[in-house]
Amino acid sequence: MPVMPLGLDPSLCFINGDWVPSTGGAHAALINPSDGSTLCDIARGTDEDIDRAVTAASEALRSEWGKATAAERGRVLAKIGHGMLQHIDELAQLEAMDVGKPLKQARADVVALARYMEFYAGACDKVHGETIPYLDGYTVYTLREPHGVTGHIIPWNYPMQIIGRSVGAALAMGNAAVLKPAEEACLTALAFAEIARAAGLPRGALNVVPGLGAEAGAALTRHSGVNHVSFTGSVGVGKLIQETTARNVVPVTLELGGKSPQLVFDDADIDAALPFLVNAGVQNAGQTCSAASRILVQRGAYDRVVAEMGKRYDAFRVGPAMDDLDVGPLISARQKAIVEGYLAQGDGLEVAGRGKIVANAPSGGAYVAPVLYAGVCPDHVLAQEEIFGPVQVIIPFETEQEALEIANGTQYGLVAAVWSQNGGRQMRLAKQLRAGQVFLNNYGAGGGVELPFGGTGLSGHGREKGFEALYGFSTLKTIAAYHM
Ligand code: ADP
Numbered sequence: 001m002p003v004m005p006l007g008l009d010p011s012l013c014f015i016n017g018d019w020v021p022s023t024g025g026a027h028a029a030l031i032n033p034s035d036g037s038t039l040c041d042i043a044r045g046t047d048e049d050i051d052r053a054v055t056a057a058s059e060a061l062r063s064e065w066g067k068a069t070a071a072e073r074g075r076v077l078a079k080i081g082h083g084m085l086q087h088i089d090e091l092a093q094l095e096a097m098d099v100g101k102p103l104k105q106a107r108a109d110v111v112a113l114a115r116y117m118e119f120y121a122g123a124c125d126k127v128h129g130e131t132i133p134y135l136d137g138y139t140v141y142t143l144r145e146p147h148g149v150t151g152h153i154i155p156w157n158y159p160m161q162i163i164g165r166s167v168g169a170a171l172a173m174g175n176a177a178v179l180k181p182a183e184e185a186c187l188t189a190l191a192f193a194e195i196a197r198a199a200g201l202p203r204g205a206l207n208v209v210p211g212l213g214a215e216a217g218a219a220l221t222r223h224s225g226v227n228h229v230s231f232t233g234s235v236g237v238g239k240l241i242q243e244t245t246a247r248n249v250v251p252v253t254l255e256l257g258g259k260s261p262q263l264v265f266d267d268a269d270i271d272a273a274l275p276f277l278v279n280a281g282v283q284n285a286g287q288t289c290s291a292a293s294r295i296l297v298q299r300g301a302y303d304r305v306v307a308e309m310g311k312r313y314d315a316f317r318v319g320p321a322m323d324d325l326d327v328g329p330l331i332s333a334r335q336k337a338i339v340e341g342y343l344a345q346g347d348g349l350e351v352a353g354r355g356k357i358v359a360n361a362p363s364g365g366a367y368v369a370p371v372l373y374a375g376v377c378p379d380h381v382l383a384q385e386e387i388f389g390p391v392q393v394i395i396p397f398e399t400e401q402e403a404l405e406i407a408n409g410t411q412y413g414l415v416a417a418v419w420s421q422n423g424g425r426q427m428r429l430a431k432q433l434r435a436g437q438v439f440l441n442n443y444g445a446g447g448g449v450e451l452p453f454g455g456t457g458l459s460g461h462g463r464e465k466g467f468e469a470l471y472g473f474s475t476l477k478t479i480a481a482y483h484m
Pocket residue numbers: 153154155156180181182183211212213214216217218219221232233234235237238240241
């Protein structure tokens with residue numbers, strides 16, 4: 001049993017400001033991916049729990065939370081961010097144990113969540129409407145209003161960061177949130193709720209119902225009292241959620257991953273690029289929506305990039321999260337089997353580098369050694385499908401046009417990067433690449449809480465992060481006054 005901050009009981013749900021058992025009384029085991037042991041039992045939320053949570057959120061909108069001014073909301077969010085940082089050590093340990101990510105990455109996630117809360121705390125009272133010049137005798141203006149009850153279904157790979165960008169922005173706009181964390185990793189979502197309660201977030205403004213996707217998750221997406229759903233996860237479940245929410249004509253934000261490319265041209269600063277090329281593939285064991293799983297390299301730089309990336313791969317050490325090595329385990333035995341299935345399809349490809357699993361890694365852990373493939377055809381399954389594991393492919397190209405066609409040649413469109421000193425090429429590609437974010441001579445821009453994020457195609461639609469998210473978590477009202 002992990003040490004929970006603030007003496008939390010991880011088997012409970014957080015509904016209407018109270019810690020309560022699930023009405024069904026059932027539990028699910030939370031597995032430690034570093035060794036396969038059971039960390040603890042979590043609540044297995046039911047339709048009834050979701051209904052209680054949605055009712056509590058609706059009531060919150062009619063009482064203290066709904067009446068709070070934007071400045072008051074901001075003050076509470078700032079306190080939540082502060083509370084996260086006060087508990088940074090416990091939260092980082094919790095996330096590392098639960099997700100399997102090395103401790104230093106988990107620590108960075110706590111800081112990121114705190115930063116989201118700071119950003120949205122400051123943004124609450126800066127969302128202005130407009131006045132619109134109109135016919136004689138009219139004064140017309142617009143108001144940004146909350147959707148109402150927002151449902152948040154999040155995955156297991158970056159629970160804290162995704163809570164920050166989604167729940168943070170929703171609360172900033174004055175919505176009341178119901179959060180369904182992933183069954184594989186939900187401890188920091190529970191800790192977030194307790195820290196929010198201690199920071200003075202009024203009851204019902206945030207509710208957390210852990211449980212299975214097909215049970216609590218599905219119940220949340222079909223509940224008629226939910227006015228907006230934001231989902232981060234797999235394409236298959238994203239499609240299902242879009243279909244379900246369509247029945248209630250409820251808007252959705254979907255962030256469904258990608259097959260993001262980094263384009264490396266002959267004139268690039270290769271030394272500067274190398275750490276970004278490899279880290280964007282193996283960070284969080286490759287279980288990152290915006291992982292750069294495709295590296296496209298122009299012929300003149302190709303041999304050097306393959307050799308240098310390969311060296312770095314050979315040096316990667318994989319082991320338990322708490323040992324804080326380069327790479328931790330995957331989230332589960334199931335995810336390991338999926339990734340190994342893809343690796344089997346790489347038979348016959350050139351392996352340019354491969355990490356090592358340390359000798360003391362427990363046999364029950366979901367470990368996969370990172371693999372770098374070179375000389376891969378753009379239409380190979382490993383160059384087309386999202387693997388969600390520590391696997392990258394290097395694809396050679398000759399011309400800018402060819403690079404663009406390869407880069408845009410998947411069904412995804414989340415993130416892309418261009419490494420080149422040529423300003424004209426940077427601008428051309430920034431426009432033509434099919435992606436929600438394009439990075440020029442960097443990758444990820446250090447996380448970018450301030451930078452709108454989201455995709456196109458199978459990567460989903462809608463934007464989270466940055467100020468833009470506040471528009472997604474609100475609806476616009478136009479008011480026309482006639483005063484002749
Ligand atoms: P992964 O395959 O990477 O685990 P999923 O898309 O299955 O990703 O899961 C992401 C989130 O979606 C989790 O919180 C999960 O419980 C939830 N989920 C899974 N299936 C459904 C569903 N049918 N309806 C609503 N939520 C779901």
